[in-house]
Amino acid sequence: MDIYVCVRRVPDTSEVEIEIDRSGRALEEDDFSWDINEWDAYAVEAAVQLKERLGARVTALTVGDEDDEEVLRRALAMGCDQARLLSDDVFAGADSWVTARILAAAMAEPRPDLVLCGAVSADQGRGQVGGFLAGLLDLPLVALATDLQVEEGSARVRHEVSGGVEHLVDLRLPAVVTVQTGLNEPRYVSIRGIRKVAGVEIPVLGAADLGLDPAELQPRVVTEELFPPPQGGGAEILTGSGEEQVERLVELLHEHGGLV
Amino acid sequence: MREILIVVPGPGDEAAELTAAARSLGEVRVTAAVFGADEEAAADLAGLCERVVVFPAAPGGVFDGEWAAAALTPWIAAEQPFLVLLAHGNDALDLAPLLAARTDRPMLSDCLEIGLRDGRLVGVRPLHGGKVRARVAAVEAAGYLATVRPGAYPAAAAAAAAGQVVEGPAPTGFSPRREFVGAVAAEAGEVDITQAEVLVAVGRGIEEEENLDLIRSLAEALGAEVACTRPIVDKGWLEKSRQVGTSGRTVKPKVYLAIGVSGSFQHLGGLKGSPFLAAINQDPAAPIFAAADVGIVGDLFDLVPLLEEKIRERRG
Numbered sequence A: 001m002d003i004y005v006c007v008r009r010v011p012d013t014s015e016v017e018i019e020i021d022r023s024g025r026a027l028e029e030d031d032f033s034w035d036i037n038e039w040d041a042y043a044v045e046a047a048v049q050l051k052e053r054l055g056a057r058v059t060a061l062t063v064g065d066e067d068d069e070e071v072l073r074r075a076l077a078m079g080c081d082q083a084r085l086l087s088d089d090v091f092a093g094a095d096s097w098v099t100a101r102i103l104a105a106a107m108a109e110p111r112p113d114l115v116l117c118g119a120v121s122a123d124q125g126r127g128q129v130g131g132f133l134a135g136l137l138d139l140p141l142v143a144l145a146t147d148l149q150v151e152e153g154s155a156r157v158r159h160e161v162s163g164g165v166e167h168l169v170d171l172r173l174p175a176v177v178t179v180q181t182g183l184n185e186p187r188y189v190s191i192r193g194i195r196k197v198a199g200v201e202i203p204v205l206g207a208a209d210l211g212l213d214p215a216e217l218q219p220r221v222v223t224e225e226l227f228p229p230p231q232g233g234g235a236e237i238l239t240g241s242g243e244e245q246v247e248r249l250v251e252l253l254h255e256h257g258g259l260v
Numbered sequence B: 001m002r003e004i005l006i007v008v009p010g011p012g013d014e015a016a017e018l019t020a021a022a023r024s025l026g027e028v029r030v031t032a033a034v035f036g037a038d039e040e041a042a043a044d045l046a047g048l049c050e051r052v053v054v055f056p057a058a059p060g061g062v063f064d065g066e067w068a069a070a071a072l073t074p075w076i077a078a079e080q081p082f083l084v085l086l087a088h089g090n091d092a093l094d095l096a097p098l099l100a101a102r103t104d105r106p107m108l109s110d111c112l113e114i115g116l117r118d119g120r121l122v123g124v125r126p127l128h129g130g131k132v133r134a135r136v137a138a139v140e141a142a143g144y145l146a147t148v149r150p151g152a153y154p155a156a157a158a159a160a161a162a163g164q165v166v167e168g169p170a171p172t173g174f175s176p177r178r179e180f181v182g183a184v185a186a187e188a189g190e191v192d193i194t195q196a197e198v199l200v201a202v203g204r205g206i207e208e209e210e211n212l213d214l215i216r217s218l219a220e221a222l223g224a225e226v227a228c229t230r231p232i233v234d235k236g237w238l239e240k241s242r243q244v245g246t247s248g249r250t251v252k253p254k255v256y257l258a259i260g261v262s263g264s265f266q267h268l269g270g271l272k273g274s275p276f277l278a279a280i281n282q283d284p285a286a287p288i289f290a291a292a293d294v295g296i297v298g299d300l301f302d303l304v305p306l307l308e309e310k311i312r313e314r315r316g
């Protein structure tokens, strides 16, 4: 069984001040720390567990540049068998559609039995690449998997649907599954674990290697401008010493019935 | 006049919000696609839209992205609506990108605003969990697809003019590669946070499982229940029945105190009835402060013990 898992390197912006760069279309990245997209860590863990149980071959794929190679190393350290960095100057400006086309091309040989993606990327929040891949590869899709059991040519997937409900579905493989957080417990990767796979060669594949004509790689969505969310209408931010702020908060909580 | 197809997987406010989003584009004709709707539901939709197409429900009677894509793809190819719109929720993640690929349309996802420029679809969408926004434009195409964030457009009022209700064809030659087996009942859990008047919600800012005692102790002082964000459940630190959000519980307390919670739309989507919302977060740019009534910017590890102390003092 051949499993492909698509991973993306994303910045952790939850506690840094965001600054838009001079181009107006990208962020100043100096203060960012980067890691594997949270959802993708669950996808890699799911793939590796299937390998351990069923003897699959797991290939991790990333569309990006040399900096993005580190998430592939991490995927290898978690137990993926091989990794491919899909990188080319003509991939610059790839939107989610172009990203999916490149990923689909990298799955031409061997054909996948199962494609795992994260449900969304934490930075772009699009939730598109997995669905696009299902369309491009003409495979069935299940989004937001919270449990995944595979056995001979089929998968039973539990997944989240609207209204806080989960469904169980049976999928005939090959198929694309997008993974929701909580599906498993992604294994811890130590520095030593990363060092162990430092010697593994990660082939870099460009448009020509993938049989892609650059003319087919026109993005369908263009980012024109980034801007900060509108201010105002938000919270009254309490001022003064910590003590004063907390006293005021207690007052307000009390006024609104918060001290039961 | 531009034809806009809204796809409505189930009941709720979605249809009225999508209709409002569609009509914000000017003179349009809105068609709603539904799956196996009963007569009453179809009539409600017909009060909003010029036309309702009722496609047969998928086997199992539930929404199924694979079935919906198979039914809608030929319909869209034949009718060529200018724009296909869905609400950006779980069902859309299961259908929208697949449908965009099958119908070969540019897709804008999770839009806070949609618009037209030179006949092309443009939009505004959040990035980085809401800390920055992007103005995006689709390239020129015969038709487009977009998902719109729930709540971004206030629901349109039903118009008196009744739209026409027609039947849509079942997908032809459909061989299910995906089959519905059953729904999974949510676990009841030890507490019912949906009944609580005061909730203290904890997020990833709490860092370690042991630190949850700080929150439990604060909640006890307040007489509140503890709620949480999804990552806290994913780590197994609190049970699923305490998770607030679009994939958790919908709560309607009087007071909601969010601690170390960034304020993602999936989390806030579970908060109904506009409670008094207070937030403690060390990041002044955290999106929670845009939604909250009052906030303290600071370290929860300093503030929470102090807050508990002041509450206990006040109670004597």
Ligand SMILES: Cc1cc2nc3c(=O)[nH]c(=O)nc-3n(C[C@H](O)[C@H](O)[C@H](O)COP(=O)(O)OP(=O)(O)OC[C@H]3O[C@@H](n4cnc5c(N)ncnc54)[C@H](O)[C@@H]3O)c2cc1C
Binding pocket: A014, A015, A119, A120, A144, B090, B129, B202, B203, B204, B205, B206, B228, B229, B230, B231, B232, B243, B244, B245, B246, B247, B248, B249, B259, B260, B261, B262, B263, B264, B265, B266, B267, B270, B280, B281, B282, B283, B286, B298, B299, B300, B301
């Ligand atoms: C389809 C889907 C459904 C989802 N459903 C839900 C759902 O139902 N409920 C839900 O909650 N999420 C849901 N999510 C996840 C959601 O997108 C967010 O990832 C999640 O809500 C973030 O949780 P958080 O605020 O705890 O963590 P983070 O976003 O990591 O935020 C942590 C916050 O803590 C602050 N902080 C850190 N340290 C401190 C400190 N010492 N003092 C004070 N503040 C501190 C940080 O500044 C940050 O703002 C869903 C996602 C998807 C894709």
Ligand SMILES: Nc1ncnc2c1ncn2[C@@H]1O[C@H](COP(=O)(O)O)[C@@H](O)[C@H]1O
Binding pocket: A006, A007, A008, A037, A039, A040, A061, A062, A063, A064, A096, A099, A103, A116, A117, A118, A119, A120, A121, A122, A124, A125, A126, A127, A128, A129, A130
């Ligand atoms: N550059 C990329 N390389 C590989 N996989 C990606 C890339 N971008 C997105 N993905 C995959 O697609 C999923 C959804 O991403 P998105 O559509 O950007 O929200 C991610 O969780 C990854 O599994």
